[in-house]
Amino acid sequence: MFERVARLLASSGSTIAFTGAGISAESGIPTFRGKDGLWKNYKAEELATPEAFGRNPKLVWDFYRWRMGLILKARPNPAHYALAELERLGILTAVITQNVDDLHREAGSKNVIELHGNIFQVRCSSCPYREDLKESGRLEEFLSMKGLPKCPECGSLLRPDVVWFGEALPRDALERAFGLAEKADIVLVIGTSGAVYPAAYIPYIVNERGGRVIEVNVERSGITPIADVFIRGKAGEVLPHIVELVREVVR
Ligand code: OAD
Numbered sequence: 001m002f003e004r005v006a007r008l009l010a011s012s013g014s015t016i017a018f019t020g021a022g023i024s025a026e027s028g029i030p031t032f033r034g035k036d037g038l039w040k041n042y043k044a045e046e047l048a049t050p051e052a053f054g055r056n057p058k059l060v061w062d063f064y065r066w067r068m069g070l071i072l073k074a075r076p077n078p079a080h081y082a083l084a085e086l087e088r089l090g091i092l093t094a095v096i097t098q099n100v101d102d103l104h105r106e107a108g109s110k111n112v113i114e115l116h117g118n119i120f121q122v123r124c125s126s127c128p129y130r131e132d133l134k135e136s137g138r139l140e141e142f143l144s145m146k147g148l149p150k151c152p153e154c155g156s157l158l159r160p161d162v163v164w165f166g167e168a169l170p171r172d173a174l175e176r177a178f179g180l181a182e183k184a185d186i187v188l189v190i191g192t193s194g195a196v197y198p199a200a201y202i203p204y205i206v207n208e209r210g211g212r213v214i215e216v217n218v219e220r221s222g223i224t225p226i227a228d229v230f231i232r233g234k235a236g237e238v239l240p241h242i243v244e245l246v247r248e249v250v251r
């Protein structure tokens with residue numbers, strides 16, 4: 001099975017990856033719906049909706065600051081590096097991710113499309129102000145802040161620049177992702193439950209246009225019914241193995 005996947009990848013004209021929380025699980029970042037998933041222990045509607053932020057911004061900020069701290073300590077794992085390597089080999093066109101953790105870029109992936117935002121970016125809840133906390137050097141300040149962060153332009157509350165339930169995805173990212181999916185002949189679906197739309201349309205678009213869906217997950221997902229190949233296993237173990245075989249084929 002691994003050899004077949006390697007041959008398919010090596011002969012593909014355009015492969016994209018579609019990733020979810022499972023690819024970062026081995027980096028120590030909790031998933032949402034799996035065992036010990038965040039939404040098993042916390043209520044999403046109290047922490048990840050615009051209404052929750054309106055009602056109790058302190059609770060929402062405490063939750064995001066806790067996650068920022070966790071994510072800041074996390075390093076990319078072999079699965080992230082394997083995708084960066086596939087891009088260098090000229091096989092992978094883009095990584096389309098639902099993750100907000102920045103680990104694909106840290107691992108060296110260049111073309112990363114973030115469908116659900118980035119946890120290290122904040123924006124104003126009422127004006128167009130945006131800030132990248134890694135670039136502005138204010139990450140530590142945010143993590144240790146006791147009160148609520150205010151917009152330097154207009155004084156309104158700043159919020160995490162991530163997509164909450166009930167909110168639209170960033171239009172530019174979604175259009176680029178759908179555009180790539182329409183042209184892809186392979187999508188590698190890694191570590192996602194495929195439960196959240198519109199992101200989860202991506203493998204369906206590839207499938208409908210006649211492309212192949214290759215899935216890596218520790219268990220079956222909402223995408224598995226349309227997967228041409230389903231590899232059950234940990235992303236951090238399966239992907240480096242595939243890359244090794246791809247290297248042998250392209251050599
Ligand atoms: P989920 O938590 O829904 O799914 C994680 C998936 O990863 C599950 O299918 C697990 O079986 C799989 N998994 C766990 N460990 C793995 C490993 N080591 N290797 C491979 N697979 C593994 O996470 P997402 O599908 O990313 O949205 O969730 C989608 C969206 O729901 C998130 O982006 C977030 C959440 O609410 C927003 O924040 C808007």
Ligand code: ZN
Pocket residue numbers: 124125126127128129151152153154155156
């Ligand atoms: Zn503002």
